[in-house]
Amino acid sequence: MFETSYVLAVSVKHPLALHQGPVPHEQLAIHRAILVGDTSRAMPLLPYGLQDNRLRLSVPDPAAKLEAILMGLGCGFLTSHVATPLVRKGLIVLLDVETPRPPSQSSLAWRAGENGRALMWWIKRLTSKSFIDKLLNASES
Numbered sequence: 001m002f003e004t005s006y007v008l009a010v011s012v013k014h015p016l017a018l019h020q021g022p023v024p025h026e027q028l029a030i031h032r033a034i035l036v037g038d039t040s041r042a043m044p045l046l047p048y049g050l051q052d053n054r055l056r057l058s059v060p061d062p063a064a065k066l067e068a069i070l071m072g073l074g075c076g077f078l079t080s081h082v083a084t085p086l087v088r089k090g091l092i093v094l095l096d097v098e099t100p101r102p103p104s105q106s107s108l109a110w111r112a113g114e115n116g117r118a119l120m121w122w123i124k125r126l127t128s129k130s131f132i133d134k135l136l137n138a139s140e141s
Contacts, residue, residue, distance in 0.1 A: 002132050005080045006101040009092045011072035022096040032057055032074030034065050077101045 008023075010016045016023060016031060032055040057074055059065050069076050070091060078092075086092045108126060110119060125131055 002106050003103045004106060005103045006077040007080055007083050008075055008095045008097050008101075009069055009078045009083050009086070010075045010095060011070055012090060012093055013072040014075065014093075016075060016095060017093040019095065022098055025098055028075070028097065029054060031055070034059060034068045034074040034076035036060070036062055036065050 014031075016027075019027070034057050037058040037060055055074070057068055059068055065076055066078065066082065068074060069078070070086075075095065078086075083092060083094060087094060108123065
């Protein structure tokens with residue numbers, strides 16, 4: 001459907017907020033990483049650039065992650081469209097890192113052999129540019 005890019009963010013109150021240039025892995029590793037808890041029990045954790053962090057705060061959802069970052073409890077990757085308005089408001093600082101998180105691709109999937117009118121309506125609706133724009137703009141508010 002669309003690609004989502006990520007940026008590493010900290011509160012303006014966080015010690016890394018004053019760092020100039022790319023943050024080395026060693027320095028990033030001494031600060032707490034804020035991660036949304038993984039519901040998978042058998043798969044390894046996918047830390048995306050925060051693999052060296054010894055301290056992790058696992059939160060239940062993206063809203064709690066954002067709140068923890070804003071409180072200055074640690075650093076975490078946010079989607080660019082969520083982070084940009086917060087940077088403009090002076091609430092967070094974006095950090096350059098040695099290993100940026102790769103963009104993710106949003107996809108739709110359904111059972112093979114399904115091709116009814118209701119499914120076709122949903123596919124058309126969920127992949128329309130206007131719906132995706134509304135989805136992305138709603139998450140900025």
